[in-house]
Amino acid sequence: MTNSELRINMNKKLGPVPGVEVGDMFYFRFEMCLIGLHSQIMAGIDTMTAKFDNENDVVAVCIVSAGVYDNEDDDVDAIVYSGQGGSAGKDDQKLERGNLALERSLHRGTEIRVVRSAKDFTCQNGKIYIYDGIYKVHESWVDKGKAGFNVFKFKLLREAGQPEGIAMWRKTQKWIDNPSSRGSVIIPDISSGSENIPVCLVNDVDYEKGPSHFTYVTKVKYLSPINLIKPLHKCMCQNVCLPGDKNCLCAQQNGGDLPYSSNGLLVSRRPLIYECSGSCPCSVNCRNRVTQKGGKLKFEVFKTKDRGWGLRSWHPIRAGTFICEYTGEVMDKFRVYDYGEENEYIFQALTDGNTLKWNYIPQLLEELDVSQSSEAPKPLPFAINAKNMGNIARFMNHSCSPNVFWQPVQHDHGDEGYPHIMFFAIKHIPPMTELTYDYGLSKGDLGIDYSNGAGSRWTKKCLCGSSKCRGFFG
Structure with missing residues (x-):
């Protein structure tokens, strides 16, 4: 992406960076570099030369507290940041480079972006970086480090009126360790033990005690017979399937490679993914067994201010992570119209073209017209009705700028329809961010004739609040 000049916000600036919100998280330092949040790949202090009253001065624009130095960051509204230099604690630090920039920021009263780190052992480096918003240097001094040499210290205070960043992260970590500490809980587990991890029901908005009654199920129910007898593919891998193995039938079914990375992340969206089935001799630890194992995140169903009930996670969610399956009663798509507009719990495979090529490399590198590339997903002949029975997926609301997408997956039968x-x-989804997907627009996919105007009753006003909101969906 760097070689293709696809970095953005390359001109340094003080204050917020366009497109970056407080609470956004990053798994690699270079992610921050690509979007212009922090241009230094290794150094913790990012600087620039700015003009103040016709005078140039070097100031800090962003700092990263990565847990390497003796920073004091227990306070969510303040941080004591250790300066750079000193040959890894072998001599005194000097008032130069980043240290000088932070000192001049104190003098000039300029805004500084602050990125904090948090432990996450699901990551290779054991940490995640969280953008915590705008701070200002309040004071500075020289102190003795652990090795006995002089170290510059800078105390930064967080500007008021910003959304929660690291504070939300630490709050949800406490809830994960002790779920009873989460307030406003109506039901500790709406799945009644059906899910691997309990799903709590929460209302911080009003006095409503919960959604209308439904039966919680973790698997789809087929109302019409399907060809379950048709077997799914079967590989002959004795331990685990390996990427690039030309003898692995599962890999061949997926276009010659496995759809998931070694840590279980989806590599890119595909028309149909084939996971290893029960007939495959490979172990349960095979990287091609992801969705069939169920979710591993701590979810809560919560009351929104204007869109009924919604879904969010206490855990951070990395891009490509499996979230859940949409369960309910599988029915012929031509019966969707019979249920009327009062049923808001029907999943239909409508077109959401913005994510059809998610993480598609030629598109990312702007090498190919997406409309003319690769194969399109096959129309699905069914819909899923989750009004009477379903799982957490039924609570995901629509958004014109979604953070979740749906993906067809086969793992237990061979009927591709x-x-x-x-x-x-x-994308990376911070804790307590509502999970949404694009419900789509195309009515033609349903195979129903709307020429008489009957289809207009399906169109609903969109309340997603996105800057790219279409104004309606369905």
């Missing part, structure tokens, strides 16, 4: 509908994260 009836795959499982699995949801994955489009």
Whole structure:
């Protein structure tokens, strides 16, 4: 992406960076570099030369507290940041480079972006970086480091009126360790033990005690017979399937490679994914067994201010992570119209073209017209009704700028017309961010004649609040 000049916000600036919100998280330092949040790949202090009253001065624009130095960051509204230099604690630090920039920022009263780190052992480096918003240097001094040499210290205070960043992260970590500490809980587990991890029901908005009654199920129910007898593919891998193995039938079914990375992340969206089935001799630890194992995140169903009930996670969610399956009663898509507009719990495989090529490399590198590339997903002949029975997926609301997309997956039968509908994260999703997907627009996919105007009753006003909101969906 760097070689292709696809970095953005390359001109340094003080204050917020366009497109970056407080609470956004990053798994690699270079992610921050690509978007212009922090241009230094290794150094913790990013600087620039700015003009103040016709005088040039060097100031800090962003700092990263990565837990390498003796920074004091227990306070969510303040941080004591250790300066750079000193040959890894072998001599005194000097008032130069980043240290000088922070000192001049104190003098000039300029805004500084602050990125904090948090432990996450699901990552290779054991940490995640969280953008915590705008701070200002309040004071500075020289102190003795652990090795006995002089170290510059800078105390930064967080500007008021910003959304929660690291504070939300630490709050949800406490809830994960002790779920009873989460307030406003109506039901500790709406799945009644059906899910691997309990799903709590929460209302911080009003006094409503919960959604209308439904039966919680973790698997789809087929109302019409499907060809379950047709076997799914079967590989002959004795331990685990390996990427690039030309003898692995599962890999060949997926276009010659496996759809998931070694840590279980979806590599890119595909028309249909084939996971290893029960007939495959490979172990349960095979990287091609992801969605069939169920979710591993701590979810809560919560009351929104204006869109009924919604879904969010206490855990951070990395892009490509499996979230959940859409369960309910599988029915012929031509019966959708019979249920009327009062049923808001029907999944239909409508077109959401913005994510059809998610993480598609030629598109990312702007090498190919997406409309003319690769194969399009096959129209699905069914819909899923989750009004009477379903799982957490029924609570995901629509958004014109979604953070989740649906992906057809096969793992237990060979009828390609009836795959499982699995949801994955489009991007990194911070804790307590509502999970949404694009309900789509195309009515023609349903195979119903709307020429008489009857289809207009399906169109709903969109309340997603996105800057790219279409104004309606359905």
